[in-house]
Amino acid sequence: MGCCVSKNTDSKASRVARWRSTGIVALRDSKLKAFPNEVFDLERSVRTLDLTHNKIVEIPTDVSKLINMQRMILSENLIERLPTNLGKLQSLKVMTLDGNRMTSLPDELGQLVRLERLSISGNLLTYLPETIGSLRNLLLLNVSNNKLKSLPESIGSCFSLEELQANDTSKSLERVQSPTEYLPTWQSYFNGSIPGDGRISRF
Template sequence: MNTLAQLRAGELAGITRLDLACGLTEFPREIFELADSLEILNLSGNALSSLPDDLHRLTRLRILFCSDNQFTELPSCLGQCAALSMIGFRANRIERVPGAALPPLLRWLILTDNCISELPAELGERPLMQKLMLAGNHLQQLPESLVRCHRLELLRISANRFTELPEWLLTLPALTWLAYAGNPLETEADASALDATPSIPWTALRLEQKLGEGASGVIHRATWEREQQPATPVAVKLYKGEMTSDGSPLHEMNACITAGLHPNLIRVEGRIVGHPQDQAGLVMQLIDPSYRNLAGLPSLASCSRDVYADDTRFTAKIALRMARGVASAAEHLHQQGITHGDLYAHNILWNEHGDCLLGDFGGASFHATTDNVETRALQRIEVRAFGVLLGELLERIDSGLSDDDRVALEDLQQRCCQPDVLKRPGFTEVVRELKSR
């Protein structure tokens, strides 16, 4: 984190990224002295409500973060920034998004947790758009012009006011990761599954070290103590209850429960009751430490693609075991009326034997279990996500794959990612083809 004193003293000359969080109420004009080098500007966590009309003087500015401020309107000056491709205004008070505020190279727009009820038609005139994050607003519809955004891959519209998904949305050729939980349109979680989940008293749990923390909650190692049974090591996830980029964490909890049992999903032991602050939480199986994340989160540069370690390589046996496991888990979820919404390598845990677990239900949504055009389209949008993953695995196989198998798997990958959504195979067919390899 940089300081205002450093900026004013000229100590930051030549930097490409500036991070300022110091209670700012006005944009520091000294930032313009960095115009020859500044590419990333992070002003999140201040008290700003406007930006200068001449912001375009920052000619190299590619990425701007202004989350957790006091904006009520997305500033129109953004649209004049010729190089600006990523904009983040999460958790402000934004009610209005002028079309003039959208720069021509816009690729990634984050407007999560605001008060937006309408979006401009100009949004569909940004052909480079790949990620659009709108969870936690007041939207009832999307501009139909978005049908022209043929590169749009990730869309988050959870916790809004949609009563239906537009038909054109489900035909977008590149749409891959879609989250829409917490809207009136969504099929409810299976109440019988939720009711049948065991309740685990908070007093029966002894929290130990923190294992990790995400946008939706904190995970601890814990010991579960029950009468006349040995103490059991478990993982406890306590949900924050705040809006995330995917939607409400409580919808995530319901999806985890409704998903049920599958060898490639993390097992839920029960729901926590009696937390002193009424915090929602789940008790889950403790994952062996030999498991690790398959990849890292997408970077600012990769946008919608995960980042793998440079030395990540697999034998064909290991890669195919993981592919079969993930496809089988996705098939199971679809049979329960759930789309995962975030089927990515960074949400997959694996070990050296190729055992794997699909986790993080933050983007999960419910759909009808009956077969209809909308259900098939929603499921095949997720098939494209698997196709992306399969391609990433195939790129990293260094031994054991015959020429015939590679041709067949590359053909499967291409069919999973083809632009005609309804012509993609379903996961039942994908699982069957993978088992034959």
Template sequence: MGNCFGKSTTQRRHDNWKATGIVALRDGGVRSIPSNLLAIAGSVRTLDLSNNSISDLAQEDLQGFSQLQRLVLAGNRLGQLPRSIGALSQLKHLALDANKLTQLPAELGQLQKLEVLLLQSNQLTLLPGALESCKALKTLNVSGNRLTALPDALGACSSLQELDVSNNQLSSLPAALGSLSKLKVLQADTNSIAAVPGQLLQGCSALHTLSLHSNPITPAELESTPGYTEYDARRRGKYDKVLAGGALLGSAGLDDGLDRLLKAPSPN
């Protein structure tokens, strides 16, 4: 047997990475993916490099991670992603929030097993149409960017259940979202949305949460949208289940996702 006490701290950590498949290097001032990871890249399933100082990824930095399922790069300084991101064929969870991304490579569409894509708090002005190939995608968060429109291609993400586009510059939502029959939650607060396409409320048969706070749309306009009655029944059904479970709604009561003007109190 080898003498584990004779190993350096670095070697022991390296051996642990290889044995567990989990590499966690959070909050360490890391500026690039450590070169000593390349030797065990094929064994790594989780790579967490969040809250570091990584500003650039070379094409070769992601090569060899053939079994990687979870990649967390949140809280860095990335301005772009290498096209080699598309080679991570086993990737299910990709966290890129709180970076400086201005665009995304079309190769993201090659991630056939991707289920969670977190892109909030970046500088994106558009999303690639190639996302339509991400058929396994369940959660997409692009809140806090600079998006002025969403691509129709999102309507092809047939597994999508949660979509957060809050705090952008959207003036509308595409009717193509009505193809998302599994969509349950759509957060679109703090935009410039004045109307919701009827196709969305009619086609998204699982939708029970639509949040449109801080938008110019009025309750009357939403309530007159085709499909609203069915959507409202699902929304109320969700709260009925919450109440049946013993949870409290709080003083605000049932949130219908809209800003309603409160009536002034009548004088005594």
């Protein structure tokens, strides 16, 4: 038994050492129900965190310790909400949360001023916070397969936005202005028709 414990300890230590040297924490398909505590011990070392396809329900507030993280990929979990201190992740450029159970996003989302790609498809979102307009570096926004009733007018302040994906979300939209009224350079994709505006396609 002592031998097995020693091997497990060595394996864990070597894994953490690898994470620290590469800056990449990749634990896809690991049957995790929570964030591994050792991830937070790395703090400034983490650049990419990929916990796709696990059973994680909650993102702990300690995630704010990962201040140099640029990519956070948490698709296909059971996450219901984002922590309100998410805005401390000032280096974050890519956040992927597809296929979770979120019904809303915190206003603090707007503090992620370096964010370039936000993908939140396949959730239960009924609205987006007005603060999303503060994401001036956002290039791609994917809100497909949600239950959005409308898009906030503040999205017009996302001056860098090039691509908006809302496949199978358009059916639930009650109000949406034509993207040309926001940003004429948008490349927008809607699967279905928009009430009052007709079909919106790429342009």
